Amino acid sequence: MPEPAWPLARFRVLELGDGVALAYLGKLFSDFGAEVVKLERPGGDPLRRQAPLVGTGSEKTSALFAWLTTNRRSLTADLASEAGLDLARRWLPGCDLLLDARPRAQREAAPLGHDLPHLVAAELSPFGDRGPYRDFRGPDSVLRALAGVFACTGPAGGPPSLLGGIAGEVTAAIAAFNGIAAALLAGQGRRLEVSLHEANIAVAEYQLTQSVTHPEIEQRLGVNRFAPTSPLGIYRCRQGWLGVTIVTPAQFRAFCAMIGLDSLGHDPRFVVGPDRLRHAEELEALFLPRLAERTAEEWFAEAIRRRLPFAVVPDMATLLATETHRARGAFATVEAGLARFEGPALPQRLTRTPPRATGRAPAPGADDGMPAPAPRPVGTRAAPGSLPLAGTRIIDLSMGWAGPVCTRQLADLGAEVIKVEACQYPDWWRGVDPRPAFFAERRYEKDIRFCVQNRNKAGITLDLTTPEGAALLKALVRSADAVVENYAREVLPKLHLDYPVLAAENPSIVMLSMPAFGLQGPWRDARAYGSTLEHASGLPSVAGEAHWPPTTSQLAYGDPIGGLNAAAALLTALLHRAATGEGQQIDLAQVECMFPLVAPWIVAQSATGSPGPRLGNRHPAMVPHGAFPGADGEWLVVAAEDDAAWSRLAALAGLATAGCETLAGRRADEARIEMELAAWTRSLPAAEAMARLQAAGVAAGTVTWPSALKQDPHLAARGFFQRIDRAFTGPHDQPSAPFREAGGAPYPVRRPAPTLGEDNARILGALGADLQALARQGIIGTEAIPTADRKKKAQAA
Incomplete structure (x- = not known):
């Protein structure tokens, strides 16, 4: 059978340097079909020697390295020598992209590719090329510590719990891919600087933003406890472990009913999350015996029926054997010499152009002697101050954290992102307080979380349950490049606004859906928060000390990770569309986005039959x-x-x-x-x-x-926080995107997050809509409808 047309097959990439971030960034290109050529130091990349090793005799190599470098070419080049630099110089004219992770001093002493106008060059470093930390050593744990990722995790008295592995570098690689893919989509040469440290700040943004108005959010409360809610943890069942996240009063009542403690669900002391958190030990003493009466699998099945965000917490063997994941092709075969084992497939599940299902890692220097390619046509440099996604239109139907992170990445890169809310159901990160004062005082316009996730976007309101609202959305889709949504699976089909309907309006549209466990399969209706996704990924089974229960590492790890991966998937599909004119749907299971963070243990389990011991804050290759x-x-x-x-x-x-x-x-x-x-x-x-x-x-x-x-003096020196003013909120700080033009300032925050319906007149008026009539009918508006009035309207309808 002929190979599929991989979406990135037309690109050639040269990869210089070492490190997990560089390797995973290259994997995002190579597994989608790009020709990625790794210039590897004599003796091989140091990652090749990281345990566990697979293969036989002298051909043994690291299982993790093999997974990271599937579908690559390897050329030997000592980039500290003139001969190695000359090899790079011969290859670069025939490449579209340079991934350069050499140390800063080496890059500055021997710059490469700066004279090629067609080339997109991305320079990766732990802390960027300017600022007090620019020459700091930055292994994964140090990056995340300085990014605020560890502070709220672990025993109340310390030490903080340091999740081992490669999570920080993988997170940074995905963010870097988004900046690079946007530059390739623009088709002009650019030189980008990517700070791995700044990319990881996205994981800490909830506490960073909420601490402005709710300082109690920023605490270390103990293993499996996080402000502002409870229960949010992992609990032993008759067999297995169950990840539980309860946020709303309705969820707590449903949970209590599920375990036969109905009266507890109506106790006024436990209505809201912060109150439950203050009584966490008392509550756990009541519900833990009930959870022990059934297996985790049984409770999970019951939770799906009751629409509760729970998950079974698997160990690595169970994760690899989970039929739901295997049916979706979540794990791919890796070949290294004669060895074969499995690792996570790329989670960007493009339905028309999926990533490769298998991959072979190159032997060191396997392609030595390969001739340099013919030069690419001479291109043009991007104009200073231009943004790569200018002219791209995205319709944003997402809410909360994960979806808005995705579209914020695109907005930061210059896309016109039109956020669609309803006055009846605004974005839940505006707040979910049902009390009348919340609406009378318009507190839904004052949440910094919402402001940070939705900057650089326009905002309109549409009641999509009405024919007029649905028709206006379809009209917007006809002029759009992509749609992003993170509704529950059944919502858009019920509204007759799912992918087949929207594709009929615009056949080239790219539509990204991001359900927790995918659009198909037995778990398709499972509800999830970012913590649920972490629980289901198996990560807690390898985190923390050996004598702890499976350990949650973040308040909501799955949200920022899902959002970054969603942007990568969308940009990959847009690159395919630019070459072919073809649109497609993206079925992004957010739980699969967590699997690359778990990769060291997944590949060890598959290759050796064991993930290795839980090490707590210790490390398999560093002491101390x-x-x-x-x-x-x-x-x-x-x-x-x-x-x-x-x-x-x-x-x-x-x-x-x-x-x-x-x-x-x-x-x-x-x-x-x-x-x-x-x-x-x-x-x-x-x-x-x-x-x-x-x-x-x-x-x-x-x-x-x-x-x-x-x-932080380093972030201050780099201008990372940008001060911006907004109605209702006033001046506040916005964290910048982690990529920027090399040597320059961060990409600007061009406008604050929209107030509800702020851009109705401009955007809907351009469609010829009768704005006054729409407002009279409640289809559009600029104020949220109080919860009680929503119920009255629904009953009347």
């Missing part, structure tokens, strides 16, 4: 590695990345070194090393200890509280 106390009560992450870093650390902190020259030696003496290092860090404020360690060439970063990011 963990969170250590500062004199000021704050914490910092310290990571000795190799033997040389250990020697520098020991000299600075006065640690005993006998027998610790190698990783194995340090592993045998890990407890003593940690005790001595903690004694040293306690003598200094955490920020000062970080500065001393980094100056000595040792990776370290404070465990920064999300609200403290606004005072």
